[in-house]
C-alpha cells in the first residue's frame with residue numbers, strides 16, 4: 475500500500491530530475507531572500523546558477539544548529555512573516571529552542587510526507603489513529619495529526635500524558651494505530667498491564683515510533699507487549715518535523731522522502747561526503763521548503779544511508795536507525811558509547827526491563843559509568859544469588875560488546891522516572 479504510488483515508486487532518473495529542478499529553485503530563493511546565505515555564497519564566490527546537479531551539493535556551505543541560534547528567531551526565514559502560517563520550536567534537548575516557520579504550502583507538503591509515512595507503516599483511511607506525541611510547539615503531535623487527517627484516518631488528538639486516559643480511549647475508541655515515542659509506548663504497555671487489559675483485547679495493529687533513538691530489541695519488546703508491528707519514523711523540526719523518513723513493511727530502514735529532502739552522509743571530522751553504506755553524520759537539504767529552506771543542515775545524527783531496491787517497491791533511499799546523535803554520545807574513559815548500544819545489550823539479555831538510566835561521575839580523574847536497569851518484580855524478590863549472576867552477565871556483556879567497564883545496578887520495577895515524550899537516559903554528573 476502506498477499513499478502516493480507515483481512518487482514513492484518513481485524511477486531514480488526521474489527523481490533526480492525533480493531534485494535538480496527543486497534544488498535550483500531553492501538555491502535562488504535562499505540567495506535572494508536570506509542575507510545569511512547570500513553572504514556565505516559571496517564569500518565562496520558562488521552563484522546559485524553554478525550548481526546544476528545534486529552532485530554539486532558538496533561545493534556548498536553547511537548550516538548548523540549554531541547558525542540557527544545566531545539568527546534567532548527569524549533570521550533564516552526565506553519568506554516574509556506574513557506568509558508564515560505556523561511556528562514550531564524544537565524541543566530544546568540540547569539548549570535554546572530553534573524556531574521554525576511554515577508557509578501554507580509547507581504545511582501541505584508536511585501532511586503529504588506524514589500521510590506517506592503512516593501508510594508505509596500499515597495505516598489506511600480506515601485506521602483509528604491515536605496521536606500520543608505532544609501537541610504544541612513540539613512538531614510531533616501536529617505534524618502527524620495533519621498527516622493522519624490528510625490520509626482520511628479517524629484521528630484522535632490525545633497528545634502525550636494522562637496515561638490512564640490513553641489506555642481507556644485506546645480500548646473504547648478501538649484505536650488501531652498508535653503514534654508516540656518508543657519509550658512512551660512501553661509506558662503505555664505497563665499501564666495496560668496495570669489496568670488488567672491484555673493487548674489481545676485491543677484493536678491495535680501497528681504504530682510509528684520516533685523522536686528518540688531506540689534499538690532493534692526495543693522494537694521486539696514493543697511488538698510483543700502491544701501485539702502490533704512497530705515502525706520507526708524519523709524527523710527533526712529544522713527540516714520539517716516527523717515524516718522526513720519512515721519505515722515500510724520490510725522494517726529494515728526508513729525511506730527518506732527524497733523528492734523533498736536530499737540526504738547526505740558526511741564524515742563529521744573532515745566534513746567530506748561519504749558513499750552509501752558508510753556510517754557518518756546525516757545532512758539534509760530541504761529543497762521544497764518555502765518558509766525555512768535549509769542548505770546542507772548538519773543533523774548531528776549518526777547513521778548509514780543505503781541505496782538499492784526495497785521489496786516494498788519504493789525507490790527512495792533508506793536510512794538505518796539512528797545510533798545516537800553526536801551530542802548524546804558519551805565518552806567514558808575515552809570510549810565512545812551511545813545509550814542505544816547499551817539498550818541493545820540490556821534487552822538482548824532478557825530478564826531486565828527496557829527502562830534504564832546511565833549515570834556518569836568522575837572519581838578523581840577516572841570516569842565511572844553506572845548503568846541502572848529495572849528488573850522484573852518476580853526476579854527482584856528472588857534470591858540475591860540470581861541477581862548477582864544477572865548483574866555479572868550484564869557487566870561482562872557490556873565489557874565485551876562496548877569495551878567498557880560499567881557498574882551495574884539492578885533496581886526495582888518502575889523506580890526509574892518515566893517520560894511522556896523523549897526519554898532522558900543520561901545523567902552526566904562530571905564537571906568539565
Ligand code: ADP
Nearest residue numbers: 564565566567684685686687707708710711796
Ligand atoms: P531537539 O533537537 O530539540 O530534540 P526535535 O524535536 O526536532 O529537536 O528532535 C529531532 C531529533 O530527534 C533528531 O535530530 C534526532 O536526534 C531525534 N530523532 C527523531 N526521530 C528519531 C528516530 N526515529 N530515531 C532516533 N532519533 C530520532
Ligand code: ZN
Nearest residue numbers: 722784786788
Ligand atoms: Zn521499503
